[in-house]
Amino acid sequence: MTELADVPIDQASATSLSVNGLRLALVDTSDHAKFETWLRADSRGFHEPEFSAETITHHVTGLADRRTTGVWDDSTLDAATPVATVSSWTVDMTVPGRRTLEALAISSVTVAPTHRRKGIARNLLEGELRTAHQRGIPMAILTVSESTIYGRFGFAPAAFAANLEIDTKRVTWTGPTPDGRVNFITRSQFRNDVAEMHERVRLDSPGQIPAWGLRWDQLAGIADDDKNKGADLRAVRYDDADGHARGLALYRVTENEGDFRGHTLTVLHLSHETDDAYFALWRYLLEMDLVRALKAVHRTVDEPVVWNISDRRAASQSTWDHLWLRILDVRASLEARRYAGEGRCVLRVEDELGFATGTYLLEVDATGTARVTAGFDGDDSASISLPITSLSALYLGGVSASTLSSAGLLAGTSKSVATLDSIFHSARAPWLSISF
Ligand SMILES: CC(C)(COP(=O)(O)OP(=O)(O)OC[C@H]1O[C@@H](n2cnc3c(N)ncnc32)[C@H](O)[C@@H]1OP(=O)(O)O)[C@@H](O)C(=O)NCCC(=O)NCCS
Structure with missing residues (x-):
């Protein structure tokens, strides 16, 4: 570092x-x-x-x-x-x-x-x-x-986040039922567990970064001197059948004064290192008595849970641009990631601040490993011209070259745009679970 x-x-x-x-x-x-x-x-x-x-x-x-x-x-x-x-x-x-x-x-x-x-x-x-x-x-x-x-x-947005709302009275759980169990834990325990869990799972999603102690203290409501700040938070942990902690959730239930069966449950955090933990925690949250509305903030844009409920239309989602990237060194950045397939493309990058301006040959081999030649001046029939913002948006694989091309934010032949689409794509939608 x-x-x-x-x-x-x-x-x-x-x-x-x-x-x-x-x-x-x-x-x-x-x-x-x-x-x-x-x-x-x-x-x-x-x-x-x-x-x-x-x-x-x-x-x-x-x-x-x-x-x-x-x-x-x-x-x-x-x-x-x-x-x-x-x-x-x-x-x-x-x-x-x-x-x-x-x-x-x-x-x-x-x-x-x-x-x-x-x-x-x-x-x-x-x-x-x-x-x-x-x-x-x-x-x-x-x-x-x-x-x-x-x-x-x-800078350009490269990893998005979503808020999810589910009318819990309309849905039943249709997903698997794991063997482990969900246990209440204290907020202090949650704070320690979430820091460790984040380190175990952060390589799973492009866009994640290490967090820092104060960030977890704030999430768990134990950072502030306002003693009531975290008082309405509840923390649960999924332990697998062997007793290993595999997932965590933090939520609050807000009372609906006019209807005691119409409370709102807000999920502030859910992390998991096994599918079972994901299923068990979501089921626990969705089946909460006295709750009619579940809101989950700052989730991924492709939450599998919508496939685990009986009525998809009971769920709605809004997304926003969360993580913004700014490539400063094109060669180092492009060579650091892996790609979804083989391909070759010449990138003509414009950067108003000058850091990244240049022509780069990107060659990806069958293992998804890239070699980038800066200052390339050979055959560029398969070239794409784009500003640094567009390359930064594409980088994590959550934004497609076709979309940017249709928006007039990069220019190239349809073949070269298709090449970028296929090699940059990330099967796992980029996601950063914290703010900074
Ligand atoms: C956003 C903030 C930092 C801008 O500071 P500032 O000193 O007024 O910004 P500058 O005068 O350097 O403006 C630089 C450029 O950004 C633009 N800009 C600044 N703030 C903007 C805003 N909120 N929305 C749109 N454009 C903005 C300016 O018009 C200027 O454009 P140009 O140079 O291309 O003509 C300041 O308004 C602020 O502190 N806001 C509240 C806190 C906040 O939101 N911070 C950002 C955290 S991510």
Whole structure:
């Protein structure tokens, strides 16, 4: 893993911001007071309530290892508080073929409302991308508050997520009935189990990244000092017939005051390492007494459970763009993943920020292994022209080249588009189960 926390700030961005009297600098996260001020600016940027001292301590210890950057305006009343924030760290992102690629995860992008639309975010983003590119990190990734912001920096959605709603009174379980059992566990136990489970399953889905302790504390409702925060959460675990933990679910039931048989059950997390665990946990959740509506948030776009209920129309789903990718190094990124079949294609990539512009020959052999030749200038009759956003969208195999071609977002012969479709496809829909 490339260590970026202490790499000096990007000079081009620092100079550009200084023209407007703004100072770009790294935060020493071992300095509690300085890091606290940055954390409060970050949460204010997302309109969150003020952090208590207890929450601050949790965040200071939980996020100290990240590259933490701020922008200061010394002319403001509170000159110690940054007017903009960004943080980043490197992760092993799962790519097709149960492999991983090093990526720069970028988070905490905020600009104070008093300083918006002056180009501060652009300087932060471009600075982080240049820093990653210079250090040889082939990819940058984000989960986004708005889908309107990051395309201009070369990012595109590549892994989607879905919210599922099921009218539980209309359905019976039609799936298998496994031998193991579902047990209640405490939220603390869940927090420990979910961290281990995530490590065991994250290679299963392209787009997954390792999580961090604070993220699991927050999910389990044990991170915050608001003692009631997690009080309505219930955690269950599926143990197989031999007593091994194979799946976990976290949910809350919300009362319907007007109808005590019409509660809503919201599934906040479900992870599994065996099909049996998946079946048993979904059956448990769907058959809950006093519940009429089940909502499952942040699921995959192709949940098998809709095939395990008696009435498909009792289920509806809405999807959104969750994980955004930005390829910085085409050769390293394309050679890192495995492909669904053999093929050859020349990719003419345009990148407004210049990192990836070029012509690349992609040759995939019968084992699904790629060799990429950058600067290719041979026969390109089977070529595709596309912006870096389109290549980034295609990368994990969840977006088809045909769709992008129909949308006018890549150009090539129908044969070469078909080649990309067949080799890039991922049987498992890309999915990132956490936000950052
Ligand atoms: C989103 C945010 C970081 C933008 O900061 P900013 O300093 O105002 O952005 P910039 O002035 O650098 O704008 C850069 C470009 O992005 C565009 N842009 C910025 N915010 C945008 C938005 N919310 N929607 C659409 N476009 C946006 C600008 O128009 C500008 O476009 P251009 O350079 O192509 O002409 C800031 O508004 C913010 O903190 N929002 C609340 C927190 C948030 O949502 N953060 C993003 C987390 S993923």
